[in-house]
Amino acid sequence: MRSKLTTRLITLLFFILPFLSMAGGEKGAETDIKSEIKAYIQHHLEDTYDFGLWSYTTDEGVHEYIGFPLPVILWDNGLQVFSSSKFHHGESVAHVGDAHYKLDHGKIYKTDAEGTITYDETHHATNVKPLDLSITKNVFTIMIVSLLLFFVFSRMAKTYKSSSIPSGIGRILEPIVLYVRDDIAIPNIGKKHYKRYMSYLLTVFFFVWTINLLGLTPLGINVTNNIAVTFCLAMLTYLITTFTAKKDYWMHIFWMPGVPKLMRLVLAPIELLGTFIKPFSLMIRLYANITAGHIVLMSLIGLMFIFKSWLGSSLSFVLAFGLGILELLVAALQAYIFTMLSALYFGSAVEEHDHDHAH
Template sequence: MVISNRPLRFIIATLVACLPLMTFANPEVDSVKVHTEVAHETTEQSHEGAHAEPTDVKSKIKAFIGHHVLDSHDFTFFSDEVEGKHYGFSLPVILWDNGLQLFSSSEFEHGEAVAESNGNFYAINHHDGKIYKTDASGKIIEDEKTGFPENERPLDFSITKTVLSIFIAAILMVLIFAGLAKTYSKNGGIASGAGRIFEPVVLFIRDEIAIPNIGEKHYKRYMSYLLTIFFFVLFLNIFGLMPFGINVTGNLTITFALAIMTFLITNLTANKNYWGHIFWMPGVPKVMRIVLAPIELLGVIIKPFSLMIRLYANIFAGHIVLMSIIGLMFIFKSWLGSSLSFALSFALSILEILVAFLQAYIFTLLSALYFGSAVEEHHHEEAH
């Protein structure tokens, strides 16, 4: 079907001409009401203190984004602010504090109540979402200089939202690839069913990442880890795009653990040629070897650090930007501004899907590069 340009231009020109008539701000009465409410809310906040709940729209959006990127002890699908109800499910809290303390996170009432277990009282700090030991009042004392809580913090082994997401990703991987392995054995090495979707990705990681960067002689030793880390990061990145507030790979402790595993595998499987290039580089004057050895050793530590920061920063920043753009819809209060915010957030969500795959690919590729440098064979040219 062909559409003429002349009617299309007329429609666009008409819409542009009508924009000033359709994008009026709130009426005068509403503006007065809003100013009165803001002034009243400001007065209430000044009486309630610095830790009062936000009441204006911008502060609520900022607080919501802050809670979205933090881990939590329950899954909340949506909340009703009018009735003060939260719809979701609680997760188990497992603490070690003079013995095992086990109870449901529902006792915290989304951080508004104090939980009691065997005569001990615990409260959730709203700033970091962590559990601290308190008295019956649930007061958390903060240091005046640093702002960090001074309360004792028990060892926390709770099944949080992040931990549950990791379990789900692990179970999905086991089910998917165990089924893929069964289809290979039944169909004579030919994948069937859902395995056909993942087989090209597995072959891509083997042929385009593992073999070129590690070599055909050693790549099989690392294939299980490379496949695991790729799909693990990918699934968690995809989970982060769901509207449940899951931000696993945007958590610095998670990316730190993944980077540490790459660091340990690289250095524990490295050959003597790898360590020789670090501490006593061939083809370099002896005086320069002494100078360059600490620098090369520092590079061994910087490599996993860059892995950690790259994955964390890209995913965390994506969550912040996307949630901020969505929040603009509630600030503009006009069909044009809200529509533009919605369109931009939709486009950014599509881009985040690409970023989810790209970050999993980059983490796997860099891990393969580090493994390849660790098992690289000695070159005869360097001896001369």
């Protein structure tokens, strides 16, 4: 009975569909929307100097931005601090003292008073780029997340003072903390050394997870798809691995035991390269996964506006909804993988072998 009704509804939809899509409007507007969506996605993937929540175009064709400006900090013959509202979202030149700055493709360039930007053949701006330490949207988000994590976990730590069982949010977080300890740190690093790495592993796990989750909110936050962020995290993993490594670790790189002498010479550069490739893969993996997720999710949401038909739009809604749920999983999964692999590398750094056994 029920399936019959569904079949009828689908048939009905197929009949109505052409009319609905016809109602969608002219061809010109459609390509306009396409390019607009593309630009929007591109814009979303970039860092910005203000915390924009959303923007819209009024009937008069004026762009309205909802959000708040953030401080711009430049080092250009002395410290320059001013509000990003001076850029008017890249539309005007910021005059700070004697200097003039303009936004071009999301980067700040030093210009003359008129804001002239010159380009070379490859369409790269040739203007001077001052050292930019601005509190951008991503930096602001990192600050908020850091504060949030510090607030939540220091409060959780305090609840242990009165009883050995945490109260409040600690009840949810404690199993996760213990999961990181018992299923990530101890199996990969070993009971003897894992304690030294716990702070880093826990912080990385919760930081990446929280920031990935925030990326799925409609706030348009997008931190882990900046290569600078993932590079920083991967670099820390590399540095910790390198500086806590024991003799055995270096031995296995430069003078691999258990293989012929000649092979050791061949293996050394490969192994050395491997130590860089490992954190490099960490960096790319996190970056690519989150970027891809955001692009696909936003494209699917954009498709709803391109289709403008009941079937197409609802289909892309269902897809976007499904993918959104998948991204929730990916957010946790990427945090897990990053922590897990970091722990694995730390484990290899402190591993103790019995020499000279065959490998």
